[in-house]
């Protein structure tokens with residue numbers, strides 16, 4: 001079978017470790033022939049991401065905290081040195097204070113609310129603005145979202161509001177960038193056990209609930225999310241923009257399920 005991303009260069013932001021959704025996406029991109037650029041956030045993550053990047057034969061591994069404009073500028077400067085244009089970008093980044101993912105949403109602080117919005121939603125806008133000029137032959141920008149944007153998922157709280165903002169940003173960015181043939185989409189993944197997810201109170205109960213009620217009667221595999229990211233980054237996805245694509249074993253369709 002031909003490789004779906006042969007000849008394409010992809011930037012993936014958000015690999016923290018082997019369990020990160022961004023790692024599964026990076027592996028699938030490499031399998032499909034993409035040349036890969038990874039980023040890590042600060043010295044704490046450097047060694048792990050460099051080791052994973054070496055395994056994946058990444059062309060570059062760069063530091064980038066998306067809340068720091070100087071680091072985004074540095075990332076763009078490095079990307080300009082790559083041969084050819086940038087074809088695909090994956091934004092797999094989110095953050096909220098742990099206490100805002102356990103107490104009632106009503107108690108969310110102003111700082112906690114703004115922090116979640118800045119890292120988890122505004123960063124898509126700043127990343128898009130930074131990388132779009134490098135996507136001279138068009139391309140695809142994909143972010144990761146969750147059902148908590150439109151439905152109440154207990155304890156997801158401030159992150160659900162940030163994901164609502166992220167999904168609206170996808171639509172506005174798709175509108176702005178479409179004339180440059182740059183597509184912008186979100187994948188709404190079912191719950192997956194990762195470092196970020198473990199910060200959400202009672203996350204394992206969410207996994208059990210989904211496995212019993214989802215049409216496919218199981219949880220989502222990172223590799224399933226990754227294969228959809230391949231589709232969106234590839235020419236097969238050329239007509240898809242401004243969308244939220246659910247990769248969640250069908251859970252989003254369920255109103256009242258009895259788990260039979």
Ligand code: NAP
Pocket residue numbers: 013014015016017019020021022040041045064065066067091092093094095119144145146188189190191192193194195196197
């Ligand atoms: P993860 O492995 O913890 O990935 C989150 C990434 O965001 C980490 O690499 C983290 O880096 C990075 N990050 C946080 N703040 C940053 C900043 N200021 N600058 C740059 N990077 C920053 O968890 P994940 O579950 O794979 O999350 C990836 C995306 O998928 C997130 O948007 C998440 O909301 C979404 N998602 C996850 C699930 C799920 O159930 N796991 C479901 C749907 C959607 P550090 O580790 O260095 O902080």
